[in-house]
Amino acid sequence: MTDLKEVALRAGVSRATAARAFASPDMVRPHTREQVFAAARQLGFRPNRLGRQLRLQTTQLIGVVVPNLLNPVFAEQFQSMEQAARARGYNLLLATTDYQAERESEVVEELLRQRVDGLVLTVTDARSNRVLQSLAQEDTPFVLAYHQPENPEYSAVSVDNRAGMALATRYLLQAGHRRIGMVAGSALQSDRARLRYAGYREAMHAAGLEALPLIEMPAHTQADFATLAPWLHDPQAPSALLCSNDLLAISLINELRRNGWSVPRQLSVMGFDGIALGTQMHPTLCSVVQPIAELAHTLIDQLLAQIAGATPASHCLPCQIRPGESIRPLEETSDDPLA
Structure with missing residues (x-):
C-alpha cells in the first residue's frame, strides 16, 4: 500500500x-x-483523515437539520452552506425531520454520534424545544436558521418574520386591498408562521382594518380548495391572500385555477420566501424575499466562530418585496368575484 x-x-x-x-x-x-x-x-x-481528526479532536463535519428538501428554500440554503463550508475545510451531513418535533431528537442524536463539530438547525418551534435545551446544557455549538429565538443563549440567523409579513401586508394595502387574509399550515405549526401572522395582524390594525382569522390548511406547503371555498363565497370575501411560504402560495394558485378562479383577476396571492421557482410560473409570484445565500454564509460563519470559542449571537437580515403578476391593484379588479 x-x-x-x-x-x-x-x-x-x-x-x-x-x-x-x-x-x-x-x-x-x-x-x-x-x-x-x-x-x-x-x-x-x-x-488518512481519520487519524488527523482523532489527534485534533475534530471531524470537520457540520450537521444540518431541515424540515425537508421538497421546499426549495431549504435546498437553496443547503447548497449555499455547502459551498461556504467547503471553502473553510468543512463538510456537511444532512438530516430531515418533515416538521415532526419527535423526529428532531432522533436526527440530532444521530448526528452527534457522527461526532459533528457543530449543528445548523431549523426546528418546528424554538421557544420550547427540548433538543435545543439539551444542546445548550451540553455546550454543543449550534445555530438556528430562520428562527428568531427569545432565549439569548441561542445563536440564530434569520429575517424579521414579523416585519417581513407586515411589509407584505402594507404592499397589498398600498395596492388598494382592504379585505386581506392569511393562509398557513395547520395550527401555525412553525414559530416562523406565528410571527408572520402577528406581522399581518399588526399591519392591518395599524391601517384601522380588521385582521381575518387565519385560514388553516391541512399541510404546511399544500393548499386545499375545500378548506378555502367558504372564505371565497363569504359576503366579505378577501380580495387578496398572504401565504406563510411560497410553496403554499404556488399550491394555492394551482388550486384556485383548477377550480375556475383567476389569479390575480379575481383574487391576488402573495408568498413569503422568494424562491426562484416563483419567477418561472404564470402568473409570476409576488413574494417577500429572504436573502437565502447571505443567510447560509452567515450561518456557517457564525457556527465556526462558536466552534472557535465565540459566544452565541443572533443576526436578523433584511428582506424585501419581489413584485409579481399574482398581485393586481384592487381598482383594476372586478367587484364581482365571478366576473
Missing part, C-alpha cells in the same frame, strides 16, 4: 511538506502543492 513517504519521493519534496500539503494546503506554495497532489493521484494515495 502506498504511503506518504512514497508520495513525497515521487513529488520531490520532504515528507513533512507532503503532509502539510494535505493538512494545510494554503500553507504550501501552489506549484509544490500541485506536485504533491499529482504524485498522490499517480500512486492512488489518499490521506
Whole structure:
C-alpha cells in the first residue's frame, strides 16, 4: 500500500511538506502543492483523515437539520452552506425531520454520534424545544436558521418574520386591498408562521382594518380548495391572500385555477420566501424575499466562530418585496368575484 513517504519521493519534496500539503494546503506554495497532489493521484494515495481528526479532536463535519428538501428554500440554503463550508475545510451531513418535533431528537442524536463539530438547525418551534435545551446544557455549538429565538443563549440567523409579513401586508394595502387574509399550515405549526401572522395582524390594525382569522390548511406547503371555498363565497370575501411560504402560495394558485378562479383577476396571492421557482410560473409570484445565500454564509460563519470559542449571537437580515403578476391593484379588479 502506498504511503506518504512514497508520495513525497515521487513529488520531490520532504515528507513533512507532503503532509502539510494535505493538512494545510494554503500553507504550501501552489506549484509544490500541485506536485504533491499529482504524485498522490499517480500512486492512488489518499490521506488518512481519520487519524488527523482523532489527534485534533475534530471531524470537520457540520450537521444540518431541515424540515425537508421538497421546499426549495431549504435546498437553496443547503447548497449555499455547502459551498461556504467547503471553502473553510468543512463538510456537511444532512438530516430531515418533515416538521415532526419527535423526529428532531432522533436526527440530532444521530448526528452527534457522527461526532459533528457543530449543528445548523431549523426546528418546528424554538421557544420550547427540548433538543435545543439539551444542546445548550451540553455546550454543543449550534445555530438556528430562520428562527428568531427569545432565549439569548441561542445563536440564530434569520429575517424579521414579523416585519417581513407586515411589509407584505402594507404592499397589498398600498395596492388598494382592504379585505386581506392569511393562509398557513395547520395550527401555525412553525414559530416562523406565528410571527408572520402577528406581522399581518399588526399591519392591518395599524391601517384601522380588521385582521381575518387565519385560514388553516391541512399541510404546511399544500393548499386545499375545500378548506378555502367558504372564505371565497363569504359576503366579505378577501380580495387578496398572504401565504406563510411560497410553496403554499404556488399550491394555492394551482388550486384556485383548477377550480375556475383567476389569479390575480379575481383574487391576488402573495408568498413569503422568494424562491426562484416563483419567477418561472404564470402568473409570476409576488413574494417577500429572504436573502437565502447571505443567510447560509452567515450561518456557517457564525457556527465556526462558536466552534472557535465565540459566544452565541443572533443576526436578523433584511428582506424585501419581489413584485409579481399574482398581485393586481384592487381598482383594476372586478367587484364581482365571478366576473
